[in-house]
Amino acid sequence: MVIDLSRCLGCWSCAVGCKLENDEPIGIWWNRILTNGGQEPDTPSGDYPNVKMTYLPINCQHCDNAPCVKVCPVAALRKRDDGIVFLDWSRCIGCRYCLVACPYGIPAFNWGPPVQYPDNSQFQIGNPAVPVRPVGVSEKCTFCFQRVDVGNLTPKCIEVCPAGVRFFGDLDDPNSQVSQIIQTKPTVRLREELGTEPSVYYVPPRNPLIKV
Amino acid sequence: MKSGYGIATEDTVLQSITRTGTAFYVFVCVLLVLTGEFLYAWYIQLTAGLVVTGMRSIYNAPNYMGPYVAGGSPWGIYITNFIFWIGISHAGIAISASVRLMDLKKYKVVARMAEVLTLVALPMAGLSIVFDQGRPDRIINLLVYGRFQSPMLWDLTAITTYFMGTIVYLYLSLRGDIDELAHKLPGREWFYKRLAMNYEGTESEKERHNRTLWWLALAIVPIMVTVHSVVSFVFGLMIARSSWYSTIFAIYFVVGAIVSGVAAVYSLAWIFRWLYKWEALITDDVLKGISWALRNILIIYIYLWIAEELTTRYMGASADLRVSDYLWFGPYAPIFWTMAVVGFGIPAIILLKPIFGKRHFNPGLTFAASIILNVALWVKRFTIVVPSLLNPPLYQTGIYIPTPTEISIMLGTFWLAALLYVAFIKLFPIIDLDVVKGE
Numbered sequence: 001m002v003i004d005l006s007r008c009l010g011c012w013s014c015a016v017g018c019k020l021e022n023d024e025p026i027g028i029w030w031n032r033i034l035t036n037g038g039q040e041p042d043t044p045s046g047d048y049p050n051v052k053m054t055y056l057p058i059n060c061q062h063c064d065n066a067p068c069v070k071v072c073p074v075a076a077l078r079k080r081d082d083g084i085v086f087l088d089w090s091r092c093i094g095c096r097y098c099l100v101a102c103p104y105g106i107p108a109f110n111w112g113p114p115v116q117y118p119d120n121s122q123f124q125i126g127n128p129a130v131p132v133r134p135v136g137v138s139e140k141c142t143f144c145f146q147r148v149d150v151g152n153l154t155p156k157c158i159e160v161c162p163a164g165v166r167f168f169g170d171l172d173d174p175n176s177q178v179s180q181i182i183q184t185k186p187t188v189r190l191r192e193e194l195g196t197e198p199s200v201y202y203v204p205p206r207n208p209l210i211k212v
Numbered sequence: 213m214k215s216g217y218g219i220a221t222e223d224t225v226l227q228s229i230t231r232t233g234t235a236f237y238v239f240v241c242v243l244l245v246l247t248g249e250f251l252y253a254w255y256i257q258l259t260a261g262l263v264v265t266g267m268r269s270i271y272n273a274p275n276y277m278g279p280y281v282a283g284g285s286p287w288g289i290y291i292t293n294f295i296f297w298i299g300i301s302h303a304g305i306a307i308s309a310s311v312r313l314m315d316l317k318k319y320k321v322v323a324r325m326a327e328v329l330t331l332v333a334l335p336m337a338g339l340s341i342v343f344d345q346g347r348p349d350r351i352i353n354l355l356v357y358g359r360f361q362s363p364m365l366w367d368l369t370a371i372t373t374y375f376m377g378t379i380v381y382l383y384l385s386l387r388g389d390i391d392e393l394a395h396k397l398p399g400r401e402w403f404y405k406r407l408a409m410n411y412e413g414t415e416s417e418k419e420r421h422n423r424t425l426w427w428l429a430l431a432i433v434p435i436m437v438t439v440h441s442v443v444s445f446v447f448g449l450m451i452a453r454s455s456w457y458s459t460i461f462a463i464y465f466v467v468g469a470i471v472s473g474v475a476a477v478y479s480l481a482w483i484f485r486w487l488y489k490w491e492a493l494i495t496d497d498v499l500k501g502i503s504w505a506l507r508n509i510l511i512i513y514i515y516l517w518i519a520e521e522l523t524t525r526y527m528g529a530s531a532d533l534r535v536s537d538y539l540w541f542g543p544y545a546p547i548f549w550t551m552a553v554v555g556f557g558i559p560a561i562i563l564l565k566p567i568f569g570k571r572h573f574n575p576g577l578t579f580a581a582s583i584i585l586n587v588a589l590w591v592k593r594f595t596i597v598v599p600s601l602l603n604p605p606l607y608q609t610g611i612y613i614p615t616p617t618e619i620s621i622m623l624g625t626f627w628l629a630a631l632l633y634v635a636f637i638k639l640f641p642i643i644d645l646d647v648v649k650g651e
Contacts, residue, residue, distance in 0.1 A: 039607065067451065070361055071361075072359075073354055074354060074358060076357075093350045093354065094262075094345045095344065095364065097362070099269055100286055103604075105604045105607070108269040108271055109262075110261070111261055111262045111267070113261060134347070138346075190606070
């Protein structure tokens with residue numbers, strides 16, 4: 001996936017679309033938009049009047065050398081041949097080692113019984129292909145593999161983004177759109193120095209991204 | 213009977229089994245009530261999920277999305293407790309094994325109580341991990357799907373090996389005594405006879421037992437080092453967590469565990485001596501010997517600690533420095549500084565004092581130091597685990613405060629451990645009978 005930060009408006013559409021598609025319970029977002037200034041959304045960085053506002057949409061980086069897959073004691077976290085890292089809810093024992101190992105703070109845990117608003121019992125909101133998550137397991141972004149596997153759909157965050165920030169494709173194929181962008185534009189990956197080899201590339205904003 | 217032990221006979225040792233006063237029943241009743249409270253708290257957690265604890269995901273979705281959204285620490289006092297119990301378990305069998313390997317006859321008197329401490333502490337460590345799981349019902353998956361890629365599996369392997377080794381070791385060293393008890397206490401003969409499994413007590417049998425125990429002791433010492441090293445690897449190998457990711461962690465943890473274990477053995481020896489008036493058995497000399505070992509290990513631990521802090525504070529990587537700042541000046545600063553000054557400083561002074569004159573050794577004061585040290589080491593493990601998790605590199609997250617339910621469950625391991633220990637001393641002699649026989 002390539003995320004072009006120079007286009008991002010910080011509208012949270014990807015986060016909301018993702019939440020609906022994947023039935024994420026209250027308190028869990030697989031996709032979040034960080035701002036450089038602070039904890040709350042839309043916090044500018046810098047001292048007035050020299051302030052900047054940049055957004056950093058963050059979801060699972062689907063690392064090639066994924067720390068979470070490495071530490072999972074029961075192989076509930078696995079890597080598919082196409083590079084997608086996913087979490088098997090029927091196997092997870094809830095030790096939360098993946099939360100501890102992830103350098104990006106991505107996996108989230110179902111501390112209590114998952115609650116969805118609106119409730120799925122009234123009408124189906126999420127994708128029916130997403131299994132029902134039990135209490136006491138971790139969860140994280142799957143690049144919507146239920147959509148990617150069926151036909152040629154892209155992850156939901158790409159479909160709902162109004163600014164065309166995100167691009168999805170095969171990084172091994174030099175002719176794919178994502179490979180083309182990586183070849184033509186400068187890109188960075190988050191915390192590359194850790195050697196996790198993330199599969200998500202960021203195109204920096206025109207005002208250079210401050211410290212990711 | 214050796215003259216060095218004064219008037220101590222087998223009956224002196226066996227009074228821990230035969231003499232049962234009112235205070236004992238009161239003590240057990242209090243423990244049972246507390247255990248009941250713990251079971252109730254655990255029931256709440258099992259039915260409601262881990263949401264009843266203070267732990268939260270590393271996360272910073274905006275606060276206005278709901279009360280549980282802001283981030284926190286995914287590991288808390290259960291993991292702290294796990295490290296603590298592994299640490300306690302450490303010295304037990306290690307002391308006993310070194311007594312055998314290095315032929316330190318003087319300390320044989322505390323060997324058994326140390327072994328039992330290991331035996332009691334290891335299940336408590338395991339239990340702490342069970343509390344921590346979101347799905348304790350699936351814990352069997354560790355055996356079904358377990359893979360050795362994960363440090364958690366190393367833990368599982370090392371700890372179960374250690375536990376099995378301890379059981380076999382304890383049984384073999386206890387077998388002669390059990391056989392003896394079958395003669396001494398006719399009322400319980402049926403029980404001891406079965407447990408002794410046809411032990412005859414011939415010279416060749418004793419010799420065989422001693423030889424096996426020697427080899428077991430030789431195997432157990434490296435296992436003991438492994439156990440706490442792999443516990444440290446659970447943390448020290450995580451490149452994502454600043455202030456964890458360092459080479460020193462394995463050594464640091466092993467030394468810390470030995471401090472905690474030796475302190476616990478000292479506390480126990482002192483308690484038994486005071487309880488059963490065993491001054492003739494557990495002499496001042498023995499206590500002083502243990503306290504000297506404790507002092508030396510404590511000095512090494514403080515030295516490692518200072519080296520670690522200095523590396524971070526002098527020119528540390530910004531992320532490490534952030535965790536360190538959080539610890540020194542952040543919300544956990546009060547417990548951190550209390551732990552450092554009261555928890556380590558005061559015991560260090562008490563333990564170092566006898567260097568300047570032997571008459572300065574005070575068994576009671578040293579007992580206080582050993583208890584303070586163990587509390588401080590518990591807190592120390594907390595300050596290793598939590599602040600690093602609360603300072604993820606990309607953003608800051610919330611704070612971790614354990615809930616009363618969580619604390620009840622954590623304390624439950626202490627009540628259970630005490631109950632198990634008490635059950636042991638009412639069934640078996642807590643001092644090797646060979647000691648009073650002078651063998």
